[in-house]
Amino acid sequence: MSRIEQNMSVTGEAAASLNTGQKISTLLGMSGLIILCLAAFNLNFPNKVLWLSIALGSITAGIVWFAHATYSSTHAGIKNDGVWFKSMTNRGYVAYLTGVGLTGFYILLYFFPQYLGLRAEGDNVGLIALFDPLSYLLSGNPASQWFVYGTLYTIAILAFGVKFLWKYRHNRYEKLRTFSVMFFQLAFAFLIPEFMSRLNDDGMNLPYYDLKNIWPLNYYNFEQYRVDGFLSSGNIGLALLIFGVVSIFVITPILTYKYGKRWYCSWVCGCGGLAETAGDPYRQLSDKSLFAWKVERWVVHSVLVFVVLMTTAVIYSYLGYDSSKYWLTRDVFLIGVGTFLTLLFAAIWYFKREELQKDARYGAIGYLVIILGLIAFHYFSGQNLFLFNAESLRQAYGFLIGAIFSGVIGTGFYPIFGNRVWCRFGCPMAAILGMQQRLFSKFRITTNGGQCISCGNCSTYCEMGIDVRAYAQKGENIVRSSCVGCGICSAVCPRGVLKLENGSTNNRITAEDGVVGDNVDLLDLLKQKSL
């Protein structure tokens, strides 16, 4: 029988040994990865179809087999044994190596795709050429670096999804949620866009469109080339454009009102999908300190403001002045944006002011003043909208947020900062959904009377860094804008204290009547803010 070799667990660190199945499956998966690496170093594989199949097949089979070897012989239930003893999941050497490797891959992908074999002129070479056969099969076009990335991303979600399903096989909520993210990644993010571009010919020019990818997460959806693409595709294109607008202004608020932002963040979204599957072993690494929470709120909302400014500037830049040709002129658009933001602000202020913390109020006022000020400044001075020209704003956003934040840091740093760094600190979509969830949703996590023993499993395993225990031990409902509703806090709770619920919006935020089991009337104490 193998044994974990530990030193004092109070200080952590000790390697858990692998069983035979885990060893062989690791070998298999790694061999697939090595084929891809060799291709990246320009080794020319004679039969690309065969070698690509071998590579992707071994990676998938390796991961699935590893999951089987890890969980099949154990009793169904939460098994986080030794998570903090393993180098991979406790920011050990292996974790840093993985982080550096992933980060390096993202840097190549975003900034130096030529090293992966992308060629503008002539045939691709290297790694990207290896994926050409699959790309031709699906869309009829040669592969790009994004196709390679998309394929590997989808495999990661599917294979690690199987691992997740095994690990949480006792929990139907987790199972359904994982099937959902696996489906949306495979169908909506991967296959449908490829098939859509297959339909393109002289009469059709459909954009590559992942329908579940909603602005502002896909910040480029309303850029000129996209809108031109939509408009040139006739009715279908126009329908897609309208769908894009409707999804952010109508569909999203309704679904979030009913189910909380989880319908998107942990059931549909691709970023969330990767975080929940491949990123699951790192969920405990998220920072739970009060300081991290403050940073999070300022950074994520600043990204949202940035994306609103950038998109406004970009759309503004290609609209005309002539009101006889288009009803949507630059002036109409700009005044429209200003009016919409002001009304939204006024409505939140009027109805939900009491629910905003002090810094949230200052932040909201500050940002509104800045945006309106910039618009006014533009009118009075004739300066560039928002001081920069639209194209440099767009490039800055694409580089800083689109590439560095969501890719390099967001995923590359999984093994160091946890799996939801992007969702928590960077995603503007999460910020919008979070506001809806916090202020208008039926969703909350309820706590079960006095059964909480403050053990802290919930907080430790919250990937969004929410100190769930702080609420649970007070018997308070958890209504937080960052909660993605992954349900793991409820799953790891050894006392069955937490439950994700959609219910009436009345009394959603206040605790029910103190901690049950205590006949002393502590309501007055509970009503006071906790120390």
Place this chain on the structure above:
Amino acid sequence: MEHIVIIGNGIAGITAARHIRKASDCKITVISGESDYFFSRTALMYVYMGHMKWGHLKPYEDWFWEKNQIELKKAWVDHIDFENKELTFSSEETLHYDKLILATGSLPNRFGWPGENLNGVQGMVTKQDLEKLEERTSSIKQAVVIGGGLIGVELAEMLHTRKIPVTLLVREKGFWSGVLPPQDAKMISEHILAHGIDLRHETELEEILGDEQGNVRAIRTKSGKEITCEFVGLCAGVKPNINFLKNLEIETEKGILVNEFLETSIPDVYAIGDCAQQRKAIGERKPVEAVWYTGRIMGETVARTITGYRTPYQPGNWFNSAKFFDIEYQTYGWVFNKPGLNEQHFHWQHESGEKAITIAFDTESGKFKGINTFGIRMRQEVFDKWLNEGKTINHVLSNLKAANFDPEFYEHHEAEIFKSFKNNLQST
């Protein structure tokens, strides 16, 4: 400014400190030799199992105490001079108090077994126990755990995750059958056995055997069987940690005797949590209750008394919960291991053998008395209401769905449970 000193930084002591701070500006000092900061004792096991690190056990960040002006002192108290209101620490330093709260918790029971002080024999209650356990079990081949209670099964699970074979000795026929009705006990016994724990029923410890170096080498049971092992976990219950008070004038029995206001026999001295013993038992509750949440309630209560609202300790309806490997257990109201006079137990078990409920009710009036649930989460608030309103078992079973607290999409069993009740019990 009044100086309130609390001995013990467990849930009782810390809750008292926090609530006194909420309601007053007096000086508060919390003394503990066990750890620098308050930590969740209930989660010690998860540190050993590698689910959590020590830092995760601290419910408040380290800056919290200074910010709220709760002074923490790491020291062991040796002597209390009640007359002059002065504590003496093991370092011979002294400290004056105006009001003193004793919240010293509990210690594992030792029944005078031969060899119980050998190296490798310990309980699992404190941070020091965890450190000793780490050290001791780093290179052992076999462990024995004595006692089939909540700490016993947790210790077995802890050792199991380190792949150390465990023999668990239980005096009765089923696991924790001093508390659980036989069918519930049987189900948990089977679950523990299914995890590969060598659970031995009706087996009692006779003697712990050591080698020349004073280390454990084996145990002998009452039936004369020897089991080789290098570690013995003592989990046959706990007792109040009051040894340092034994020769002082404060009245003690099993624990520190307190009235309903948690006042001891000495003025301005209070006792709360595991170390307190009620002079008058409350309802069916035992006078000494080593339960996490009663410690919390006593902490809140004593804080009210000290800050000017003299309040009796009033725990509500009994409830508790635990987890046996993968089976979650909750209980509301009273379900004793044997039905009392005019009382009957209705038991339902799912075919998986991992979900069950047992309901105690009055045979004549049908009044609902309590429920044990295994593998099904229930809503405390609902049961609390039903108990207060004196609902019947019929009402409980036909409204059971309202009490369900399982995660979304989980399978429901209310219909099956109700049918089983109609078919098996209601006709009789």
